[in-house]
Amino acid sequence: MPKNKKPAGGRPAKxxxxxxxxxxxxxxxxxxxxxxxTGQVGSRSAGHRGHRPGETTDAAPKRRWNAQERAGRDExxxxxxxxxxxxxxxxxxxxxxxDDxxxxxYDDxxxxxYDDxxxxxYGDxxxxxNDDxxxxxYGDxxxxxYDDxxxxxNGDxxxxxxxGxxxDDxxxxxYGDxxxxxYDDxxxxxNGDxxxxxxxGxxxDDxxxxxxxxxxxxxxxxxxxxxxPSFRPxxxxxxDDxxxxxQGDxxxxxYExxxxxDDxxxxPQGDxxxxxYxDxxxxxYExxxxxDDxxxxxYDDxxxxxQGDxxxxxxxDxxxxxYExxxxxxxxxxxxxxxxxPGGSAQRASDAWTRHRENAPVRTAAxxxxxxxxxxxxxxxxxxAEAVAETSFADLGFGENIVRALVDLGASAxxxxxxxxxxxxxxxxxxxARGRTGxxxxxxxxxxxxxxVLRSQAGQRRExxxxxxxxxxxxxxxxxxxxxxxxQPIARSVGLFTTxxxxxxxxGRQVGALRKGVDIIIGTPGRIEDLVNQGKLDLSDxxxxxxxxxxxxxxxxxxxxxxxxxxxxxxxxxxxxxxxTLDREVAALVDEFLVEPAVYEVAGExxxxxxIEHRVLVIEHRDKAEILDSLVDRxxxxxxxxxxxxxxxxxxxQFDDRGIHAVALHGDLNQAKRTRNLEKLTSGRxxxxxxxxxxxxxxHVDDIDLVIQADAPDEYKTYLHRSGRTxxxxxxxxxxxxxTRQRKRRMTELLDRAxxxxxxxxxxxxxxxxxxxxxxxxTNSEITA
DNA sequence: AAAAAAG
Numbered sequence: 001m002p003k004n005k006k007p008a009g010g011r012p013a014k015x016x017x018x019x020x021x022x023x024x025x026x027x028x029x030x031x032x033x034x035x036x037x038t039g040q041v042g043s044r045s046a047g048h049r050g051h052r053p054g055e056t057t058d059a060a061p062k063r064r065w066n067a068q069e070r071a072g073r074d075e076x077x078x079x080x081x082x083x084x085x086x087x088x089x090x091x092x093x094x095x096x097x098x099d100d101x102x103x104x105x106y107d108d109x110x111x112x113x114y115d116d117x118x119x120x121x122y123g124d125x126x127x128x129x130n131d132d133x134x135x136x137x138y139g140d141x142x143x144x145x146y147d148d149x150x151x152x153x154n155g156d157x158x159x160x161x162x163x164g165x166x167x168d169d170x171x172x173x174x175y176g177d178x179x180x181x182x183y184d185d186x187x188x189x190x191n192g193d194x195x196x197x198x199x200x201g202x203x204x205d206d207x208x209x210x211x212x213x214x215x216x217x218x219x220x221x222x223x224x225x226x227x228x229p230s231f232r233p234x235x236x237x238x239x240d241d242x243x244x245x246x247q248g249d250x251x252x253x254x255y256e257x258x259x260x261x262d263d264x265x266x267x268p269q270g271d272x273x274x275x276x277y278x279d280x281x282x283x284x285y286e287x288x289x290x291x292d293d294x295x296x297x298x299y300d301d302x303x304x305x306x307q308g309d310x311x312x313x314x315x316x317d318x319x320x321x322x323y324e325x326x327x328x329x330x331x332x333x334x335x336x337x338x339x340x341x342p343g344g345s346a347q348r349a350s351d352a353w354t355r356h357r358e359n360a361p362v363r364t365a366a367x368x369x370x371x372x373x374x375x376x377x378x379x380x381x382x383x384x385a386e387a388v389a390e391t392s393f394a395d396l397g398f399g400e401n402i403v404r405a406l407v408d409l410g411a412s413a414x415x416x417x418x419x420x421x422x423x424x425x426x427x428x429x430x431x432x433a434r435g436r437t438g439x440x441x442x443x444x445x446x447x448x449x450x451x452x453v454l455r456s457q458a459g460q461r462r463e464x465x466x467x468x469x470x471x472x473x474x475x476x477x478x479x480x481x482x483x484x485x486x487x488q489p490i491a492r493s494v495g496l497f498t499t500x501x502x503x504x505x506x507x508g509r510q511v512g513a514l515r516k517g518v519d520i521i522i523g524t525p526g527r528i529e530d531l532v533n534q535g536k537l538d539l540s541d542x543x544x545x546x547x548x549x550x551x552x553x554x555x556x557x558x559x560x561x562x563x564x565x566x567x568x569x570x571x572x573x574x575x576x577x578x579x580x581t582l583d584r585e586v587a588a589l590v591d592e593f594l595v596e597p598a599v600y601e602v603a604g605e606x607x608x609x610x611x612i613e614h615r616v617l618v619i620e621h622r623d624k625a626e627i628l629d630s631l632v633d634r635x636x637x638x639x640x641x642x643x644x645x646x647x648x649x650x651x652x653x654q655f656d657d658r659g660i661h662a663v664a665l666h667g668d669l670n671q672a673k674r675t676r677n678l679e680k681l682t683s684g685r686x687x688x689x690x691x692x693x694x695x696x697x698x699x700h701v702d703d704i705d706l707v708i709q710a711d712a713p714d715e716y717k718t719y720l721h722r723s724g725r726t727x728x729x730x731x732x733x734x735x736x737x738x739x740t741r742q743r744k745r746r747m748t749e750l751l752d753r754a755x756x757x758x759x760x761x762x763x764x765x766x767x768x769x770x771x772x773x774x775x776x777x778x779t780n781s782e783i784t785a
Numbered sequence: 786a787a788a789a790a791a792g
Contacts, residue, residue, distance in 0.1 A: 476788065477788095504789095507790095507791080524788085524789055525790090526789040526790040529789095530790050534792090552788090555788090557789065558788075561789075644787080645786085666788095667788060692787060693786080693787055694787070694788065711786095714786085
């Protein structure tokens with residue numbers, strides 16, 4: 001039973017594209033360039049969705065993709081990853097998929113035409129149009145076409161058919177070199193480490209499951225060390241590369257910058273401006289519970305729990321956390337009830353959350369760290385940014401190839417969260433990590449995951465049809481795709497394959513890739529479980545499972561599928577949970593799947609950093625549309641969040657009607673369109689993207705400088721994630737939230753919980769504040785409320 | 786409310 005809403009008979013708000021009528025790929029294809037997505041044909045004026053200036057401007061300047069992006073594109077259709085340079089390899093994959101082409105090609109076409117339009121509008125821009133053409137003219141175009149059609153690139157090229165023959169050899173041939181290489185580099189290391197670290201389940205198997213989180217609650221009260229230093233921009237190597245991209249450059253940017261942009265994905269880590277958690281503790285623990293009682297905040301469950309658990313535990317548990325206590329704890333019986341595992345191991349599991357201190361390799365003389373608690377729940381190992389400043393990826397245990405791949409991704413030196421979590425992950429420990437949005441979490445789990453898989457296969461030949469060894473799950477397809485763009489180059493550097501397994505696209509390619517054998521799969525729960533149930537995906541060899549946006553994956557609709565999937569993984573498989581808002585919500589998974597997890601976070605990391613300015617505009621509901629128009633009509637990339645798909649779609653159309661080119665991103669769009677629309681914002685072909693919370697987490701677009709919340713979020717975590725879409729790479733960004741007077745109180749409480757300070761301003765149509773926020777008029781307008 | 790599953 002398809003849960004997908006698209007199928008016939010779905011809900012009313014279903015298909016938005018069909019302003020054409022029933023939506024089908026076929027019809028999509030019929031849409032003409034001159035038609036607007038709203039079904040209205042013809043142009044109204046430049047800048048309108050339906051505007052069609054002329055063929056000359058049709059060709060929008062395209063930037064070239066770097067290896068990473070290409071990889072992402074190649075994977076867009078869920079096939080095995082191949083870097084573009086390795087055509088032979090790629091070609092293989094294409095073959096089988098050809099069957100899919102018919103269907104796909106349709107989808108893509110409409111897409112293309114659509115894409116071109118925006119481009120045209122840009123073409124009008126003096127600066128760009130000229131530069132682009134002269135420079136790119138012919139050569140680039142072909143390249144461009146690639147970019148636009150991520151999906152197609154592989155499957156659609158008939159020319160590559162020649163690859164067919166090779167396909168069979170592929171496993172042996174194409175990668176033959178690499179594996180060899182990588183091995184060579186590591187021998188020394190691998191030998192030493194492997195014995196201990198490898199995934200030899202044995203040790204893990206013994207581990208009891210069901211560690212209790214309860215104890216952690218108590219820690220909530222502990223305050224964070226104020227001493228936590230903030231990240232220093234200097235530490236971020238990548239930033240240096242970006243200078244060119246400043247917003248002002250945009251026109252010029254088109255060319256030069258774009259290419260670089262490609263690197264961005266890798267840079268997410270750069271975003272870490274200084275953030276201090278220091279405030280949190282202050283945030284009165286007390287208040288929160290109450291506030292949390294609100295339905296929406298259910299996560300924080302703290303209230304409920306706190307009452308029952310805290311009293312008892314508080315005194316008892318804390319002592320336990322100290323190193324010395326460890327031995328004792330094992331014998332402690334208080335937790336044994338939960339222990340299902342045999343023997344004393346059960347008790348040990350119960351100490352999981354507290355014992356990480358003793359085990360965490362990160363905290364050594366080199367890494368000053370201290371225990372702390374963020375909000376409710378997780379006691380984390382706070383790693384000092386300075387302490388790891390000198391560490392290099394090689395120091396952390398990566399081989400030459402991986403280090404090189406990381407450098408190519410723009411990660412020349414590990415960021416704090418990476419330096420903190422990589423060692424324990426390589427040791428095979430279960431890890432929970434909290435890192436600010438854009439702090440480099442993907443590499444933090446991705447690189448060691450690749451290294452671990454490599455070590456586990458050292459000396460072995462990668463066989464055809466081998467089952468995957470590692471699994472990474474994300475809440476949205478876009479995020480899964482993005483993660484693969486980062487992981488794939490790293491994996492490929494050592495001869496490992498990754499593949500995307502997510503819904504919305506034909507499963508043919510994905511299954512085909514699995515049949516050939518992949519090492520790492522990255523995807524969303526639905527399709528993964530689907531393929532498992534179909535017997536097309538074997539998770540029994542999964543030794544490492546990662547949940548990105550871990551807290552979100554523990555929410556209502558995700559938890560159960562995720563649990564079922566994790567149960568299919570190898571006994572004792574290592575589990576990693578990452579998120580910018582890791583909290584007690586993950587207890588459901590931690591209890592069942594993690595053993596003695598180490599919890600990490602970076603000291604001084606706080607979402608409320610100096611790079612993001614938060615503003616709350618208190619408006620009259622009747623002014624909302626107009627104010628949004630004014631805010632969005634600006635230079636610079638703007639991401640608008642709406643609560644529902646229908647509203648997101650409506651706003652996109654509204655902006656378009658006002659001559660502000662905008663596209664939407666939400667679950668009612670087909671995957672091709674989703675991917676395309678997001679790419680449009682990334683590439684700069686469109687400046688405004690209106691999205692639902694599908695884009696709230698993880699999505700990295702480097703230069704969004706304004707995030708507008710047309711609908712205020714209900715949860716503080718949502719606020720943090722949405723606002724985390726800007727201010728990335730250490731840049732400045734602004735988050736504007738529109739609310740009506742009635743919502744003031746709720747908003748105040750939410751911000752309080754998010755630990756974000758934002759002024760509330762009463763705003764009406766035409767006020768200076770709007771002009772200021774839109775960057776049209778540099779004013780010093782005072783805050784009016 | 787949204788997201789995540791059709792061949």
